[in-house]
Amino acid sequence: MQTDYVQRFLFENLDIRGRLVCLTDAWQRMLxxxxxxxxxxxxxxxxxxxxxxxxxxxxxxxRVTLQVQGTGPxxxxxxxxxxELRIRGMAHYEADDIGQESERELLGDGRMAVTLEDVKSGKFYQSLVPLEGTTLEEIFAHYLSQSEQLEAYLRLYADGAAAAGLLLEKxxxxxxxxxDGWNRVTHFANTLTLQETRDVQPYDLLTRIFPEELMRVFRLYAVEYHCPYDEDKVKDMLRGLGREEVESILAEQGEVVIRNEMCNHEYRFDAAAIARLFQTMH
Incomplete structure (x- = not known):
């Protein structure tokens, strides 16, 4: 059974399209x-x-990168x-300030950036919008209605075991x-729970939520977490800094530590490792 997926679908008689995502193993690996x-x-x-x-x-x-930058905790x-639907992600926050605040209080003011990298041309396209809404779900829904120029319905769910989302576009x-089609399908969509998305095939889930609607279901796409440990890339970066700069860091701190926050990897190099690193350049 595919447990990390995104499923595209279309209501044949309604001109309403949708996407359903469920992440379990990939999401747990990210955390x-x-x-x-x-x-x-x-x-x-x-x-x-x-x-x-x-x-x-x-x-x-x-490639799509979504960033939410806030002034709150x-x-x-x-x-x-x-x-290829390989995902990774991270959060940066002030731990001492995480309490009983609402989502909007946790985020404060700020903006959301959506960046698209076109793999064929290598060009980047970015949308920047202010955070408008009281929850992240509302903020995202507002962005979708503005950017796609379509009325959108969005439900998002997450806990430590799974993350899921349902998007409908009119x-x-x-x-x-x-x-009455839009009102009808959004009414049924409101019944979806996070628990329902686990350990069930997406087609079975969609027909359970929308039992009376004729749907065309497209190819199921697998999603995976991909953030490999890449020491060679870090070594190339250190060589790029130059021997003098790296050895000054080593002298000051006793070792060189490189932290990859996005992938939650740490790379440590002692004096012997740094010596070997620059020997290979000769």
Whole structure:
């Protein structure tokens, strides 16, 4: 059974399209070793689920990076999804200030940035919008309605075991096809719970939520967490700094420590390792 996926679908008679994402193993791997508080897990889970929903629209074409920058205790939420639907992400926050605040209080003021990298041309396209809404879900829904120019319905869920999301978009001809169609499917969508998304095939879940609607279900895309330990890349970076700079760090700190926050990896180099590193340049 595929447990990390994004499923695209279309209501045949309504001109309403949708995407459903569920992450379990990939999401748990992203959280592994980070020790995030429950509120941070929820916020990062929502960010990651939406990032995959956006990435699925660019499958094979581009990389999507979603960043939420705030002035509250939560300073940064980042989720990244490649054209192959490989994900990674992180949160930066002030631990002492994480209490009983609402999501908006945790974020404060700030902005959201969505960056698309076109893999064919190598060009980057970025949208910047202020944080408008009382929850991250509302903030994201507002962004979607502005950027896609379509009425959108968004539900996001996350805990330490799973992250999920459901996105519906009302296409221009929907009301002429069925004036009550949008109200009907969003009403049924409100019944979805996070628990329902686990250990169930997406087609079975969609037909359970929307039992009376005719749906076309497209190819199921697998999602995976991908943030490999890459010491060679770090060594190249240190060589780029130059021997003098690296040895000054070594003299001051006793070792050179490089921290990759995005992947939660740490690279440590003692004097012997640094000596070997620059010997290979000759």
């Amino acid at each position: 592994q070793g980070r020790g995030y508080p429950e509120d941070i897990v929820t916020l990062l889970g929502h960010t990651t689920a939406l990032n995959v929903l956006l990435g699925a629209n660019q499958k094979g074409a581009g 939560v300073k940064l939420l980042v989720a990244d999804c490649t054209a 296409l221009p001809g929907a009301d002429s096809r069925d004036p």
